[in-house]
Amino acid sequence: MATIDDVAKLAGVSKGTVSSVFSKKRPISQPVTDRVLSVAKELGYFPNHIARSLAIKKTMIVGLKMPISKEGSTTQFEIQMLNGVIKECTKHGYRILLDTLPEHEDLTQFSSDPVDGVIMLNPRKHDQRIERFEQMRIPIVLVGRPDPLDSSISYVDNDNEKLAYEVGRYLLTQGHRSMLFLNSSANMTVSDDRLSGMKKAYEEQGVPFDNVQVMNFVRKLHATPMDYGYMSMMEMHQKVPFTAVVSDTDRVALGILRATRELGVDVPKDLSIVALSNNVRLAEEMTPKLTSVELSAETLGAEAGRILIQKMKDPSTVEQLIIDAQLIVRESTRSL
Amino acid sequence: MATIDDVAKLAGVSKGTVSSVFSKKRPISQPVTDRVLSVAKELGYFPNHIARSLAIKKTMIVGLKMPISKEGSTTQFEIQMLNGVIKECTKHGYRILLDTLPEHEDLTQFSSDPVDGVIMLNPRKHDQRIERFEQMRIPIVLVGRPDPLDSSISYVDNDNEKLAYEVGRYLLTQGHRSMLFLNSSANMTVSDDRLSGMKKAYEEQGVPFDNVQVMNFVRKLHATPMDYGYMSMMEMHQKVPFTAVVSDTDRVALGILRATRELGVDVPKDLSIVALSNNVRLAEEMTPKLTSVELSAETLGAEAGRILIQKMKDPSTVEQLIIDAQLIVRESTRSL
DNA sequence: TGCAATCATTAAAGCGGTTTAATTAAACCG
DNA sequence: CGGTTTAATTAAACCGCTTTAATGATTGCA
Secondary structure, eight states: OOOHHHHHHHHHHOOOHHHHHHOOOOOHHHHHHHHHHHHHHHOOOOOHHHHHHHTTTTOOOOOOOOOOOOOOOHHHHHHHHHHHHHHHHHHHOOOEEEOOOOOOGGGGOOOBOSSEEEEEOOOOTTTTHHHHHHHHHHOOEEEEEESOOOTTEEEEEOOHHEEEEEHHHHHHTTOOOEEEEEEOOOHHHHHHHHHHHHHHHHHHHHHGGGGGGEEETTTTTTTSSSHHHHHHHHHHHHSSSOOOEEEEHHHHHHHHHHHHHHHHHOOTTTTTEEESSSSSOGGGGGSSOOOOEEHEEEEEEHHHHHHHHHHHHHHHHHOOEEOEEEEEEOOSSOOO | OOOOHHHHHHHHHHHHHHHHHHHSOOOOOOOHHHHHHHHHHHHHOOHHHHHHHHHTTTEEEEEOOOOSSSSSSOOHHHHHHHHHHHHHHHHHHHHEEEEEOOOOGGGGGOOOSSSSSEEEEEETTOOOOHHHHHHHHHHEEEEEEOOOOOSEEEEEEHHHHHHHHHHHHHHHHHOOOOOEEESTTTTTTHHHHHHHHHHHHHHHTTTTTTGGEEEEEOOOTTHHHHHHHHHHHHHHHHSOSSSSSSSSHHHHHHHHHHHHHHHOOOTTTOOEESSSSSSSSSSSGSSSOOOOEEHHHHHHHHHHHHHHHHHOOOTTTOOOEOOEEEOOOOOSSSOE
């Protein structure tokens, strides 16, 4: 690759001049500009992004730390998130450095990334990395709340408790009292949050919570989310009475629907179904169309991007944003 | 941020020594190593990735050029592709620089990216960028074939013609003669390829091709892929006779299924359905489970990654890889 | 015509690392 | 013990660009 020196030499100017021709930060006379550009073209010269970054201490790149499970297909949630981040960052001229590498134990191996800021997904409890970025003065925004909470850290998150509460209240006010609750895995904070939200709704309406049959996704038992829905429905159908089922995701709901077809249960006449998240974004396309909560992962990502960009301009920026989830009533629920 | 100089000074050694402690490219005595590391820790020093990249001319980053439509949700195909690229590259210690920025008209603005190689999606006809990367000596691999074909350019691609041919042959040998073919948009090469593959199957089996009613996706007419399937099915059901429908994607098939339910058409008893691509990866989870072609976008991505990594080691590498698509027969088809 | 102001250009000093060639110190050996 | 290896360290050059301060060349104005 030709360098700026080659161009400067051949065009008979200094490299400072060539630099200015390309960066346009200083006026260069027309004849000189023309000569430089033509020489550059002839040599196939393009400014070296790395060298430039080193000099100006800016890369126009945003890092996205995204853990990826080993077996790991990226979840739909992550994808939509990513989409939001991309759109927002691209709009402001930033590119995304996807970082799904597992972290090196060896601190010696750790190097500061070629990024101007970082968005981090699903931070862990007492996440070491957060301090490290702060130490390096690299602006950071989390998607998901920091644990422990820290008012100096910017993040965006859903309010899962509120979301489950809304769903619970909706079903209760529609006359449903007993339901099957297909929550996600037992060990996740989101499950706890949802559970307490649901309890709150029952409490508020004065209905005893033992009307709710709670289940959890278990990887070993359920091969796919759909299996989880299908098997739970088949298993619980006769065992306990319920007029509604609250499902982890739309994929799980797909399994429930399959079971209802086999069982001859009509949705929504005999059974109402609500999905707590719209992963595959298929609610609109299912039969019947699925009442579900719109988690707006994309908004989450976009907002994270927005805040980060702001923070890269003004490092003192701190913003903590809870994105409201929307319950969208479609055809899979009815009031009793 | 502390620099290598700060560390060197405080530890009372030269920067070359500090460099070696971190890069481990040269043995440094234990006492010195310890001293340097402790000083580094104290100062919160981490090697600067950009400076290092400039010096060693290597970034361990792979660029992914991925056009993103303006309205644009990323398609499932792209996502699975991306997933494949990520997995393969991560495995070898590379990170991904996502580049969805529209290209600058102004060549002046174009700078060589901080990447060691590039994967490019959906290259355009006579794509300027390809030459540019070659000029810059940056290894590149395409996903999708270059147009015009060029035996010096590495790429991976599906064989859409063969794929449609297989589907056509499968249906014909199962006794289906007339079908509804919901192809993708008319102006895409993939549509042409599929059409000619399908024709070939008919020719081979000696069945006149006018038994096939071909439709195309039209953005203005069909709000969603599902609408495309639903509307086409509703419209054509009485107009022309057919015992099978070949659908663009699984989303489209979802619309077809909805229509059959409303029309009281049983799948697969009265109608067989095959999807030409498994975008939402929901074939398994639909009712009935959908017979579909597994495009293996993820494999495409992973293979592109593999070839690129190879090419970064040995720039003379050229590989052109056609990934076979698999027709997976599930429950939505039957032989007559 | 002389002096200040303006404009275009350049030389050189960074940016923060790596690496080569030279130097010093320690170890080995007959 | 002198001479040769070997190992550890360093000084300085370099990677390719930006930017500051200095230098000339022009222009404006009285």
